[in-house]
Amino acid sequence: MKARCVKAPFFASLVSCLLVLLLTAGPAAAHKASDAYLSLSADAQGLTGRWDIALRDLDFALGLDADGNAEITWGELRARHAAIAAYAAARLAVRGDGAPCRVDVGPQQVVGHGDGAYTVLPLAFACERPGARALDIEYRLFADTDPLHRGLLKLTLDGQTRTAVLDPQAAAVSFAAGQRSAWSEFTSYLGQGVWHIWIGLDHILFLLSLLLPAVLAWQGAPVHRWAPVARFGAAFWDVLRIVTAFTVAHSITLTLATLGWLTLPSRPVEATIAASVVLAALNNVWPVLHERRWAVAFVFGLIHGFGFAGALADLGLPQGALALALVGFNLGVEAGQLAIVMVFLPLAFALRRGWFYRRALLVGGSLVIALLAGLWFVERAFDLALLPS
Numbered sequence: 581m582k583a584r585c586v587k588a589p590f591f592a593s594l595v596s597c598l599l600v601l602l603l604t605a606g607p608a609a610a611h612k613a614s615d616a617y618l619s620l621s622a623d624a625q626g627l628t629g630r631w632d633i634a635l636r637d638l639d640f641a642l643g644l645d646a647d648g649n650a651e652i653t654w655g656e657l658r659a660r661h662a663a664i665a666a667y668a669a670a671r672l673a674v675r676g677d678g679a680p681c682r683v684d685v686g687p688q689q690v691v692g693h694g695d696g697a698y699t700v701l702p703l704a705f706a707c708e709r710p711g712a713r714a715l716d717i718e719y720r721l722f723a724d725t726d727p728l729h730r731g732l733l734k735l736t737l738d739g740q741t742r743t744a745v746l747d748p749q750a751a752a753v754s755f756a757a758g759q760r761s762a763w764s765e766f767t768s769y770l771g772q773g774v775w776h777i778w779i780g781l782d783h784i785l786f787l788l789s790l791l792l793p794a795v796l797a798w799q800g801a802p803v804h805r806w807a808p809v810a811r812f813g814a815a816f817w818d819v820l821r822i823v824t825a826f827t828v829a830h831s832i833t834l835t836l837a838t839l840g841w842l843t844l845p846s847r848p849v850e851a852t853i854a855a856s857v858v859l860a861a862l863n864n865v866w867p868v869l870h871e872r873r874w875a876v877a878f879v880f881g882l883i884h885g886f887g888f889a890g891a892l893a894d895l896g897l898p899q900g901a902l903a904l905a906l907v908g909f910n911l912g913v914e915a916g917q918l919a920i921v922m923v924f925l926p927l928a929f930a931l932r933r934g935w936f937y938r939r940a941l942l943v944g945g946s947l948v949i950a951l952l953a954g955l956w957f958v959e960r961a962f963d964l965a966l967l968p969s
Contacts, residue, residue, distance in 0.1 A: 614729040615894060616721055617693075618672075618746075620703070621736040622712065627681060627705040631668060632691065632698040633721070638664060641725055654690070657699065661688055668701055671720040676712025681705040713738070713757040719746035728779065732895055743895060743905075745772055766908040769895070773912020776891045777920075782853050782956060783884060785949050787826070787917060789860035790873050791924055792942050794818045795932040798870035806867075806942065808932040815929055819921060821874040827917070829881025830888055831910055837889030838906050849886045851960040856880035857953035864946040888913060 614637050620629035635652050639645055644652050644660055657664075665685035674681040686702035715737065722729040731746040738757035745768065746753060777783055795815045796806040809815050836842040860876060863869060869876055892909050931937040955966050 614722065614726050616729070616731050617698075617894075618719070618731050618733045619735075620674075620715075620717075620733070622676075622715060622738075624711045626710055627674070627676065627707060627712070627715075629703040629705075631672075631701040631703055632693070633664075633668065633701065634693075634695070635690075635697045635699060637722060637726070637729070638667075638699065641722060642667060652697070657688070657690065664688065664699060665701065668721065671723070673718040673720075674705055674707075675716040676705075676707040677709045677714050678716075679708035679712075681707035681712075714755065716752065716754045717744075717746075718752045720748075720751055723748040723751065744768065745895060766904045769892075769905045769908035770912040770915070772891075772895060773909040773914075774916040774919075775912075776888065776909075777913050777916030780887075780891075782857055782953065783887070784920065785953065786853070786857045786860055786880065786884070787823075787920060788924065789857060789864060789946060789949055790822050790826075790877055791819060791921065792928070792946065793864055793867075793870065793873070794822070794925070795928045796938070796942070798867050806938055808938075812929050815925065815932075818873075819925055822877045823917060823921060825874040825878035826881040826884070827914055829878040830885030830913070833882045833885030834888045834892070834910060835906060837886055838892055838902070843889075844886050846890050847960060847963070849883060849890070851957055852883045853880075853887050854953050854957035854960055856883060858950050858957060861946040861950035861953065865943055865950075 614634065616634065616637070617632040618629065619631075620627060635644065635657070639652060642660060642663055644656055644664075646656050646659070665688075669683050669685055672683060674683065682705065684704045684706065686704065688702075689700040691698055691700050715735070717733065717735075719731045719733070721731055727748050729747060733744045733746055733753070735742045735744075735755055737755055742755050743765075744753045793806060795809055797809050797814075799805055799807050833842070837844075860873075860880070863873070863876070888909070892905070895905075895909075928937065931941070958964060959966050
């Protein structure tokens with residue numbers, strides 16, 4: 581079904597389109613993006629590795645669920661092992677010192693990651709030049725079916741761990757023994773921080789739920805309503821307090837979790853993040869904390885930080901550049917947030933006096949956000965599938 585934008589002044593139409601697109605993208609974007617984990621180790625004896633690929637992604641590409649009952653059994657998986665191995669091997673190319681390496685895929689196993697079951701493919705490479713000091717890797721898994729898929733690569737070469745994120749837009753990477761660029765590590769994690777915010781609809785909707793009333797002021801008895809603020813400066817400082825509180829809070833827990841000083845199970849964290857979106861959205865309709873939304877941002881920002889830490893851990897942290905990776909990812913998250921704020925705030929301020937903003941966007945939009953986040957909460961808390969993935 582096509583989403584239609586309402587007929588309204590230009591700014592109103594633009595904001596309504598953005599909101600509709602966000603919410604119609606919700607069911608897919610609420611879930612963890614498609615990732616696969618490729619670990620390689622190169623030494624004088626040769627090159628070996630393992631490849632963890634989500635069964636749900638392989639099922640979409642190859643049709644593993646033979647009986648169509650929405651469950652992939654071990655028998656169904658084992659029956660398609662040759663097809664899985666051939667499919668994966670055809671989408672990974674490795675060259676050692678410029679010469680090609682043939683990849684052999686061993687018997688598969690199944691492991692669980694935070695977002696479901698994965699097949700584990702043991703890899704052994706036969707290179708024309710064993711003990712290669714330079715590796716070129718080209719990754720094309722699901723490039724023809726999922727433009728958002730990422731391959732999270734961790735390579736041990738010459739005793740050093742290197743990491744990279746590969747996707748259809750950046751499918752090739754090269755490494756050389758003894759060669760490491762701190763700047764490339766930093767910029768890689770900076771970009772992944774921005775990307776994590778932009779594909780994390782739950783984080784975006786939490787932030788937007790707190791920002792929607794920023795161009796309004798709550799009037800108590802006897803009227804009990806939101807009224808437009810008179811000056812842009814008042815809205816700006818309100819947004820600054822909210823974003824600063826959220827930033828400080830998630831930076832604390834992101835750091836603690838990344839360093840291993842404090843960790844929480846992923847399912848309760850993700851369920852609580854969904855609950856935070858519900859509460860923030862409902863607070864716009866029935867204001868309880870209308871003057872201290874920065875406090876809400878700080879408290880729930882602590883939980884969102886654990887969610888960011890899970891995403892950062894999935895990338896495979898380089899132990900020799902842990903601080904750079906942490907700072908780069910965190911700054912990327914902030915850059916992604918600021919980009920959203922820079923688009924949102926001027927548009928919201930321009931629309932704040934109209935019925936469309938105060939009723940359709942603030943009240944109606946908040947109720948839709950709360951409903952969607954409520955479904956996410958049930959899915960995450962009770963491991964159910966209520967929305968299409």
